Amino acid sequence: MRNKIVSFLSLFCLLYSFTLSAQVNELPRSTPEAEGIPSQAVTALFDSLMLLPKTEIHSVMVLRYGKVVAEIYPAPFAPEYSHTMYSCSKTFVSAAVGLAVADNRLRLTDRVATFFPESLPDTISTNLAAMTVRDLLTMTSGIAADWNMRNICTDWIRTFLAKPVREPGKQFEYDSIATYLLSVIVQKVTGMTLLDYLKLKLFNPMNIMEVAWEISPEGYNTGGWGLYIQSESLAKFGQLLLNRGMWKGRQLLPASWVEQMMTKQMSTLGDDYGYQMWLCEYPGAVRADGALGQYILIIPDKDMVVVITECTRTNGRAQRRLVWNRLLPEVTDTPLKVGKAYGQLQKKQQSCRLPFVQGKTISPEAQIYNGKRITLEQNKFGWQSLTLNFKPREVVMTVTEMNDNTYDLLFGYKQWQMAVIKAYPPYSIIPKGRFCGIEGPFRVAGSYAWPASKTLELKVHYVNWVSALDLVFHFDGKNVALTVQENYSSGTGMVIKGKVCD
Incomplete structure (x- = not known):
């Protein structure tokens, strides 16, 4: 009994400390209708934002009269990030x-x-x-x-x-x-x-x-x-x-x-x-x-x-x-009656997610390249080599940086897998001393699929930063071409050449 009490208190303290660090749900909440907004209008806004080209929504909050009436954090994003x-x-x-x-x-x-x-x-x-x-x-x-x-x-x-x-x-x-x-x-x-x-x-x-x-x-x-x-x-x-x-x-x-x-x-x-x-x-x-x-x-x-x-x-x-x-x-100046549209909005808020990579869960190439180290030419990300390990419905990519630091990124099939790393994420600006004053760790979500037998696509979201990467591996024997698009960069993306080590 005593062990159960200790376990409960430990869990309570953990949840309490997480709530403090999350800093969420502090503003008062209300329904859209109570504040004069029809739920279907909010749903239409959310749907339209999610459909914009070259755009990935991380959060949307709608407030009226100081109350949060609707919010979405499309998975893998979350309000605490x-x-x-x-x-x-x-x-x-x-x-x-x-x-x-x-x-x-x-x-x-x-x-x-x-x-x-x-x-x-x-x-x-x-x-x-x-x-x-x-x-x-x-x-x-x-x-x-x-x-x-x-x-x-x-x-x-x-x-x-x-x-x-x-x-x-x-x-x-x-x-x-x-x-x-x-x-x-x-x-x-x-x-x-x-x-x-x-x-x-x-x-x-x-x-x-x-x-x-x-x-x-x-x-x-x-x-x-x-x-x-x-x-x-x-x-x-x-x-x-x-x-x-x-x-x-x-x-x-x-x-x-x-x-x-x-x-x-x-x-x-x-x-x-x-x-x-x-x-x-x-x-x-x-x-x-x-x-x-x-x-x-x-x-x-x-x-x-x-x-x-x-x-x-x-x-x-x-x-x-x-x-x-x-x-x-x-938006109206008088409260509205809550109807089915509010229930639909609630479902939208609970189930909203960014799209997964599309393709097959496995390819014959996975067995060939499983655990093989791929050395890369010099690149802006400071990646010296990548190692891919293929598991059922999961890919683990081990990144070795030029300074020999290593970390793993996780990718799920039709699900977001989360990794926590100490390395800094990609940053679209490069001022001297960047990241000084910002402490990690950083959370990285990943999705994968095989669009073709010799092509592996990985999607990376640095969920407590901003950056997104699209990584496409093209396998050709000992040669690997890695195409990287950062934050929907224009054009076809940068190509990083790689070699498979024996």
Whole structure:
């Protein structure tokens, strides 16, 4: 009996600690109908998003009146998995700047050069001297964006400030390094990293505990990218902005600052820009927007927030228009009667999954190549060799990296198999020091099939990151050609040549 009690307590503690780390189901839940939304409209949105080409949905959350009315996490994704947010991070930086302004630590008219006396060029131009914090917020620094700079040097501040400067405040030019400088300025004026300052002011009061941010080679949070956070926490932040900075009766972020963030500050060739936020084509709606399709959509006239995380090569306009055209026209101001459509939506939420690789479960080639080491030519993934082990309805791929580290990836037939690895996942950007500040392990889901007798296809999802890989092995005796597509990259993918070792 005592052993049973100990086992029960151990299981309880394990589940309790998992719940704490998961940070899910904290926002109140409701039915769509109770908040004036027909379930069939939500189902139509989910179905349409899942059918978009070159797109894999990781999560969608729909909120109205501060309540989550529907959400999907297509398997192998799950609500507890964090996600890197790319430029969605910028909107959080804007919030930090507003907090520093409210604390009288910073003014929008402060000159950028005054924060970096040690990093200024020998000759300071009139335009560099005139550049303000507001110019960084509105992407009008006057410095032409150099997206390769962060990839080839480690002194980002000095290199950025040494570039030619046009008259600031005039021309919009999107640049993540401008946001990085805002992160550095926040740290200089508060004595805390951007992340720690946001934890103190926003994240802790909102019980957002599972959050990290990449750190630059210079020791500052990267600002313009690198936020690592869960979908429900994104929804909380979106709700905070929708409520003009109010959270559970506390004014965490000044309402006047939120208004400025969400108001047009600069015209662009596309959507207009606020303070590190984009204005949407739907009237009054604004968004935080990150590469590969990371969005927080804030829709004030409907009192709604929609969060989408995904891996897509589209520009996101199709996703947003599905929200504008499929969902919002069906939203009403009065509660609706719950019917069969709600049951259908529940089934959709419970059974939603990304497609498995299509083909046969086994091939005669499996016996030939089982356990054989395939050495690879030099490649961007740092893979030195791969070894395939074939089991009933499962493939185990052992990866040996150039540094001789090894790990196994698992692939199921018509099911997702999960592996946990310490190695870093593929990343679509390559700044110096990337992943610094992000701790693993990383979870990797896999599916496999044989589309043809000499062709093995593997699908890889790094479910607590963002990246996806399509791996296709073409076997020809001792020669193996591995075709890799990363995140739906354009074209036919890169081909890595391999040799089978005896």
